[in-house]
Amino acid sequence: MAASGEGASLPSPAGGEDSRRRRVSYFYEPTIGDYYYGQGHPMKPHRIRMAHSLVIHYGLHRLLELSRPFPASEADISRFHSDEYVSFLASATGNPTILDPRAVKRFNVGEDCPVFDGLFPFCQASAGGSIGAAVKLNRGDADITVNWAGGLHHAKKGEASGFCYVNDIVLAILELLKFHRRVLYVDIDVHHGDGVEEAFFTTNRVMTVSFHKYGDFFPGTGHITDVGAGEGKHYAVNVPLSDGIDDDTFRDLFQCIIKRVMEVYQPEVVVLQCGADSLAGDRLGCFNLSVKGHADCLRFLRSFNIPMMVLGGGGYTIRNVARCWCYETAVAVGVEPDNKLPYNDYYEYFGPDYNLHIQPRIVENLNTTKDLENIKNMILDHLSKLEHVPNAQFHERPSDPEGPEEKEEDMDKRPAQRSRLWSGGAYDSDTEDPDNMKTEANDLSANSIMKFSPYVVHI
Amino acid sequence: MVLMTSVLLTQRKKIGVGEQFQAEIPDWTGPPSDAELSWYRNDPNTSKMLGSRTWPPEGYVVQTNIVVAGQGRPESCNCPYPGNFYCRLHHINTARDRLRSEIGQVFKEWKFDLMGEQVSEMWSIEEQLKFAALEQLVPVFENKSFWAVAAKHFASKTRVDLVQYYLNVFLMRRVSNQCRLSLLEIDSDEDEAEEEEDEDQSDGSNSSQRPQDVQEVKKIF
Numbered sequence: 001m002a003a004s005g006e007g008a009s010l011p012s013p014a015g016g017e018d019s020r021r022r023r024v025s026y027f028y029e030p031t032i033g034d035y036y037y038g039q040g041h042p043m044k045p046h047r048i049r050m051a052h053s054l055v056i057h058y059g060l061h062r063l064l065e066l067s068r069p070f071p072a073s074e075a076d077i078s079r080f081h082s083d084e085y086v087s088f089l090a091s092a093t094g095n096p097t098i099l100d101p102r103a104v105k106r107f108n109v110g111e112d113c114p115v116f117d118g119l120f121p122f123c124q125a126s127a128g129g130s131i132g133a134a135v136k137l138n139r140g141d142a143d144i145t146v147n148w149a150g151g152l153h154h155a156k157k158g159e160a161s162g163f164c165y166v167n168d169i170v171l172a173i174l175e176l177l178k179f180h181r182r183v184l185y186v187d188i189d190v191h192h193g194d195g196v197e198e199a200f201f202t203t204n205r206v207m208t209v210s211f212h213k214y215g216d217f218f219p220g221t222g223h224i225t226d227v228g229a230g231e232g233k234h235y236a237v238n239v240p241l242s243d244g245i246d247d248d249t250f251r252d253l254f255q256c257i258i259k260r261v262m263e264v265y266q267p268e269v270v271v272l273q274c275g276a277d278s279l280a281g282d283r284l285g286c287f288n289l290s291v292k293g294h295a296d297c298l299r300f301l302r303s304f305n306i307p308m309m310v311l312g313g314g315g316y317t318i319r320n321v322a323r324c325w326c327y328e329t330a331v332a333v334g335v336e337p338d339n340k341l342p343y344n345d346y347y348e349y350f351g352p353d354y355n356l357h358i359q360p361r362i363v364e365n366l367n368t369t370k371d372l373e374n375i376k377n378m379i380l381d382h383l384s385k386l387e388h389v390p391n392a393q394f395h396e397r398p399s400d401p402e403g404p405e406e407k408e409e410d411m412d413k414r415p416a417q418r419s420r421l422w423s424g425g426a427y428d429s430d431t432e433d434p435d436n437m438k439t440e441a442n443d444l445s446a447n448s449i450m451k452f453s454p455y456v457v458h459i
Numbered sequence: 460m461v462l463m464t465s466v467l468l469t470q471r472k473k474i475g476v477g478e479q480f481q482a483e484i485p486d487w488t489g490p491p492s493d494a495e496l497s498w499y500r501n502d503p504n505t506s507k508m509l510g511s512r513t514w515p516p517e518g519y520v521v522q523t524n525i526v527v528a529g530q531g532r533p534e535s536c537n538c539p540y541p542g543n544f545y546c547r548l549h550h551i552n553t554a555r556d557r558l559r560s561e562i563g564q565v566f567k568e569w570k571f572d573l574m575g576e577q578v579s580e581m582w583s584i585e586e587q588l589k590f591a592a593l594e595q596l597v598p599v600f601e602n603k604s605f606w607a608v609a610a611k612h613f614a615s616k617t618r619v620d621l622v623q624y625y626l627n628v629f630l631m632r633r634v635s636n637q638c639r640l641s642l643l644e645i646d647s648d649e650d651e652a653e654e655e656e657d658e659d660q661s662d663g664s665n666s667s668q669r670p671q672d673v674q675e676v677k678k679i680f
């Protein structure tokens with residue numbers, strides 16, 4: 001029986017000098033796949049189990065350290081989240097008659113974020129893995145740590161949001177901040193990383209960079225002019241994109257922006273949220289990335305040779321999520337796996353081709369060259385404001401001259417309306433916007449942005 | 460232009476600023492000293508968050524200098540009908556056995572014995588047929604009480620058993636069927652059967668697809 005490809009034959013991980021090799025530590029909770037959000041809900045932790053099966057059947061465990069996470073405690077979770085919210089999560093059960101309707105409303109649980117059986121242990125496993133991943137990096141025991149059960153970036157300090165209840169990313173970053181002065185957070189989920197951006201909106205010790213679909217899309221934040229506030233001003237970067245972005249376009253933009261971010265911010269550690277709903281054909285997403293294109297982000301960040309944490313996130317076409325996170329595990333360890341999937345317990349999910357890689361769809365890339373140039377220029381311009389103080393103490397920044405588009409706004413109120421990530425019913429992901437509002441709403445030329453920003457609306 | 464503005468404004472949400480939104484960030488007091496690093500490494504509350512290492516297990520000795528990883532399935536095999544259902548089943552079972560002998564007790568720790576078609580071994584044929592029939596009668600997206608109905612009909616099975624069967628066996632068989640029927644849009648790793656009506660099906664309506672699940676089960680056994 002001839003092998004379909006070479007796989008990779010490597011010397012065992014004795015020395016670490018090889019530029020292709022990194023010490024990679026991977027967290028996996030064996031029960032994670034059994035947590036079930038409920039009938040028809042697109043978020044399926046089962047995808048993490050499918051990814052794990054592929055990782056192991058490809059033999060990647062021979063190059064990894066794998067650990068079962070320790071569940072995060074209420075105290076651990078309260079390091080970010082409010083006490084009342086944590087108490088609620090810890091006591092919530094799947095029985096709807098027991099839930100206090102005021103608590104349900106206050107903490108935004110219900111449709112998008114249902115209270116399901118085992119909700120709290122699920123959160124504990126997800127957060128425990130990310131905190132453990134941070135501890136590993138702090139101790140210097142690994143170069144890259146991986147937790148596919150993490151990356152739940154929408155959760156807020158006092159409420160659930162967008163299928164996320166506990167923000168494991170914020171908890172992990174808080175742990176990293178004990179030993180690292182500057183943490184870079186990069187988010188390639190199709191949805192804006194609002195929970196993480198909000199948590200660190202007013203600090204310069206964490207820079208958040210999110211690439212996401214913007215315009216008539218959950219969660220509604222992530223406008224290009226949202227750059228942070230107070231000491232955190234210019235330490236939030238938002239890259240708003242339109243439907244159909246493809247591998248080449250995304251790679252150009254990503255590498256250009258990240259390269260500059262690395263130059264001006266010089267982070268000591270990077271956290272990458274690898275939400276797989278930015279893949280082509282995702283049930284809730286609208287981008288057109290292949291698994292390779294998605295993984296190129298990880299590959300590029302890895303090439304900077306600084307400690308890195310790799311987390312999961314969204315992803316609702318579960319066979320592609322499994323493919324993506326398996327491939328990204330391989331990229332982390334420095335292996336190029338064969339395209340023909342190994343036989344495994346979930347093999348039948350991957351028909352008819354049973355291949356690792358996926359083809360992008362034939363859809364229009366609504367991101368025009370002009371839009372992308374404008375986005376790039378605006379962001380590089382925002383980043384240049386950091387270059388005024390290359391080595392200064394991060395807590396004392398001289399006031400910088402502000403253009404008219406940056407006047408301070410009263411931002412203490414959160415809009416009363418909460419948006420939904422998922423319509424809750426049968427979902428047709430191929431609907432075109434009938435009124436062509438998308439094209440107009442996504443006009444992000446510098447002209448239009450300057451006209452919009454003075455208008456602040458509290459809904 | 461006015462319409463554009465209002466569309467963006469009603470959509471644009473603001474990030475909250477204030478104590479109830481931001482995380483508490485400690486001040487940076489400088490890189491950790493050796494003593495601090497040593498304390499961190501030895502503190503049991505911190506170290507317990509490392510979890511428990513599963514692989515490589517204690518005392519595991521690497522047999523050789525060369526590690527092979529990333530290998531996919533072979534190009535060809537010696538099955539009488541390569542690529543058909545029984546060929547795949549045979550290779551999946553072989554791969555599982557090989558993995559079990561490579562990783563020993565970690566196989567059970569990672570619950571590889573509860574993945575995929577193996578879960579159906581704890582279900583009788585009658586139970587499997589009943590589940591498929593129930594699912595067809597009570598489409599998941601329409602009637603929110605599928606699990607309540609299922610619980611009534613499978614009194615001996617826990618909710619966890621039902622969900623495990625659904626994810627590991629039922630959904631996967633549905634995808635397998637769609638591949639067999641060469642549907643252009645394979646979407647049924649999702650719960651919502653209504654999506655299937657949009658697909659170009661070679662053999663007609665949505666409902667004719669379901670009995671295939673039952674046929675497939677009959678064929679297997």
